[in-house]
Amino acid sequence: MCGIVGYIGTQAATEILLSGLEKLEYRGYDSAGIATIWEGEVNCVRAKGKLHNLRSKLEAIETPAQIGIGHTRWATHGKPEEYNAHPHMDTAMRVAVVQNGIIENYRELREDLKEKGYVFRSQTDTEVIPHLIAEFLKNPPSLHSPSPFFEAVRQAVNKLEGAFAIACLCADFPDELIAIRQQAPLVIGFGQGEFFCASDTPAIVSHTRAVLTLENGEMARLTPLGVEIYNFAGDRLKKQPRLLNLSPMMVEKQGFKHFMLKEIYEQPGVVRACLEAYFTNDPSSPINLGLPAEFYVDLEQIQIVACGTSWHAALIGKYLIEQLAEIPTQVQYASEFRYAPSPLTANTLTIGVTQSGETADTLAALAMEKERRSGKEPKYQPRLLGITNRPESTLGQMVSQIINTHGGLEIGVAATKTFIAQLMAFYALALDLAYGRQTISPDKLEEIINSLRQIPKEIEATLEKQEHLIEQLAHDFAETTDFIFLGRGINFPIALEGALKLKEISYIHAEGYPAGEMKHGPIALLDAKVPVVAIAIPGKVYEKVLSNAQEAKARDSRLIGVTPVKDGEAAEIFNDLLPVSNVDELLSPILTVIPLQLLAYHIAARRGLDVDQPRNLAKSVTVE
Ligand code: M6R
Numbered sequence: 001m002c003g004i005v006g007y008i009g010t011q012a013a014t015e016i017l018l019s020g021l022e023k024l025e026y027r028g029y030d031s032a033g034i035a036t037i038w039e040g041e042v043n044c045v046r047a048k049g050k051l052h053n054l055r056s057k058l059e060a061i062e063t064p065a066q067i068g069i070g071h072t073r074w075a076t077h078g079k080p081e082e083y084n085a086h087p088h089m090d091t092a093m094r095v096a097v098v099q100n101g102i103i104e105n106y107r108e109l110r111e112d113l114k115e116k117g118y119v120f121r122s123q124t125d126t127e128v129i130p131h132l133i134a135e136f137l138k139n140p141p142s143l144h145s146p147s148p149f150f151e152a153v154r155q156a157v158n159k160l161e162g163a164f165a166i167a168c169l170c171a172d173f174p175d176e177l178i179a180i181r182q183q184a185p186l187v188i189g190f191g192q193g194e195f196f197c198a199s200d201t202p203a204i205v206s207h208t209r210a211v212l213t214l215e216n217g218e219m220a221r222l223t224p225l226g227v228e229i230y231n232f233a234g235d236r237l238k239k240q241p242r243l244l245n246l247s248p249m250m251v252e253k254q255g256f257k258h259f260m261l262k263e264i265y266e267q268p269g270v271v272r273a274c275l276e277a278y279f280t281n282d283p284s285s286p287i288n289l290g291l292p293a294e295f296y297v298d299l300e301q302i303q304i305v306a307c308g309t310s311w312h313a314a315l316i317g318k319y320l321i322e323q324l325a326e327i328p329t330q331v332q333y334a335s336e337f338r339y340a341p342s343p344l345t346a347n348t349l350t351i352g353v354t355q356s357g358e359t360a361d362t363l364a365a366l367a368m369e370k371e372r373r374s375g376k377e378p379k380y381q382p383r384l385l386g387i388t389n390r391p392e393s394t395l396g397q398m399v400s401q402i403i404n405t406h407g408g409l410e411i412g413v414a415a416t417k418t419f420i421a422q423l424m425a426f427y428a429l430a431l432d433l434a435y436g437r438q439t440i441s442p443d444k445l446e447e448i449i450n451s452l453r454q455i456p457k458e459i460e461a462t463l464e465k466q467e468h469l470i471e472q473l474a475h476d477f478a479e480t481t482d483f484i485f486l487g488r489g490i491n492f493p494i495a496l497e498g499a500l501k502l503k504e505i506s507y508i509h510a511e512g513y514p515a516g517e518m519k520h521g522p523i524a525l526l527d528a529k530v531p532v533v534a535i536a537i538p539g540k541v542y543e544k545v546l547s548n549a550q551e552a553k554a555r556d557s558r559l560i561g562v563t564p565v566k567d568g569e570a571a572e573i574f575n576d577l578l579p580v581s582n583v584d585e586l587l588s589p590i591l592t593v594i595p596l597q598l599l600a601y602h603i604a605a606r607r608g609l610d611v612d613q614p615r616n617l618a619k620s621v622t623v624e
Contacts, residue, residue, distance in 0.1 A: 009194020028074025078123030357393025498596030539585025
């Protein structure tokens with residue numbers, strides 16, 4: 001939610017900030033702005049809408065300033081208008097601030113500052129920050145602080161409540177940029193005589209791979225001479241940068257029209273990376289998740305918290321864990337669980353699934369669980385596991401164990417390859433649990449792992465067979481307003497995921513249903529204008545899904561079948577077939593989701609929509 005970037009060094013800041021913001025647009029794109037310092041003044045330029053609007057405005061007023069901050073916004077407080085766009089400034093226009101997060105106590109601060117004569121020009125929570133800094137700048141400088149500006153920022157930050165990341169500068173201190181982290185991500189980049197801060201590494205990877213991730217309660221003071229790190233009490237901290245395992249190439253489309261399509265095509269590679277990481281060739285220890293034995297001792301129950309697509313992956317995780325390892329498992333929406341948790345259960349593993357590792361609801365649910373279990377008798381003690389694509393994220397700092405999902409950087413707002421990677425993590429976890437509890441025979445385990453090893457080839461075959469087919473099919477749905485997705489058993493969450501993908505990027509209303517539930521109400525929605533996609537994989541529920549599909553056909557719906565079966569009843573009832581390879585039903589979700597991702601992609605692309613940055617959404621939802 002919102003992207004921030006900052007630069008201080010020897011080059012012209014404007015272009016560096018704009019290209020950094022381009023890489024952060026996935027975090028929000030309803031307005032953008034930058035502030036630089038030149039000739040003793042702050043130059044603040046902002047524009048409503050996408051970043052290209054800001055770029056056009058800046059063409060006329062570019063300066064050679066070598067310090068600046070920038071922001072791309074996803075509106076929380078105040079409409080997406082230019083006057084609410086960041087940076088925000090104090091009344092005297094000397095201090096400029098960009099923020100990602102929410103300042104929860106902004107109302108009291110605002111009233112107090114208004115009484116002191118500060119003039120507010122926006123509806124945002126952020127605007128209190130530059131005024132507060134200006135107020136603290138009036139205090140006499142402290143001998144113990146590195147600079148009066150740093151000290152004023154530090155004092156202001158100590159007044160703020162909420163989750164935020166901030167970057168700020170002041171015209172009276174043109175060689176200082178201060179960056180702050182409190183529960184919203186912020187990295188510092190170290191170049192040759194130039195330094196950066198950003199919400200995420202893609203914004204700076206084309207300049208430097210040496211980065212330091214700030215932790216909560218830390219502030220960085222960037223000057224042309226280097227970077228100093230402090231805590232909110234003003235104590236200097238010793239920290240070392242690390243080298244990023246990310247190349248500038250990875251943040252480009254590499255010939256694909258959209259990042260989403262590129263990321264769909266990267267899925268065979270992602271599955272290979274997960275297979276490599278999670279499974280070994282050693283029959284005595286075939287799964288290697290690196291989890292400590294105490295995680296598994298006396299385990300009676302698992303609860304999983306997640307949001308959106310990660311929640312769908314968690315539902316498949318539940319199916320796998322219950323069917324393979326026989327452990328009762330609950331899946332909760334993190335946003336619900338945090339306010340209405342289930343009663344405490346003993347010997348429980350809590351898993352947070354979040355590709356970004358920054359989703360506010362998931363982090364808050366885990367924090368709540370950790371707190372309510374701490375200090376209780378041993379069987380209630382927290383056991384927290386994170387499944388994430390970003391082990392360096394806030395989640396990584398919060399839980400004791402992580403399964404890294406090896407999806408690589410995902411830029412399209414609609415999650416695709418990170419979903420597949422989460423599924424792979426759940427296959428490995430469920431098999432590991434089953435192996436440890438001896439609920440699976442060694443032969444069966446070997447058979448499943450061998451079949452998983454074939455999946456990358458099957459995805460490649462599916463992509464090759466279907467891209468063109470689905471592109472053609474998408475023509476027919478350019479005007480469609482409603483879609484239904486049906487699945488049962490392990491493919492019910494794939495029906496949910498197919499519907500979510502379509503909603504997110506094509507703005508078509510779509511519902512995912514367990515196929516057997518249709519007749520209990522939603523069947524009333526069906527007619528010739530509502531296509532139905534049914535996932536029909538030979539196995540436990542194949543015949544049942546076909547019967548449910550027949551019920552839809554009898555209401556005139558156009559039926560699209562995601563199935564490996566090309567003859568018999570399937571061939572008769574489906575108007576269109578999206579063929580997938582014939583794999584064991586247990587592994588089928590890794591394949592059945594692919595045509596649904598492509599269907600959503602091609603319908604949205606055909607409608608001419610902004611596939612990678614759909615309206616109202618942001619990749620990483622760091623607010624409640
Ligand atoms: O980063 P997370 O996995 O925690 O994100 C959770 C959801 O916000 C995310 O999956 C969202 O639903 C995606 N846009 C789905 O495509």
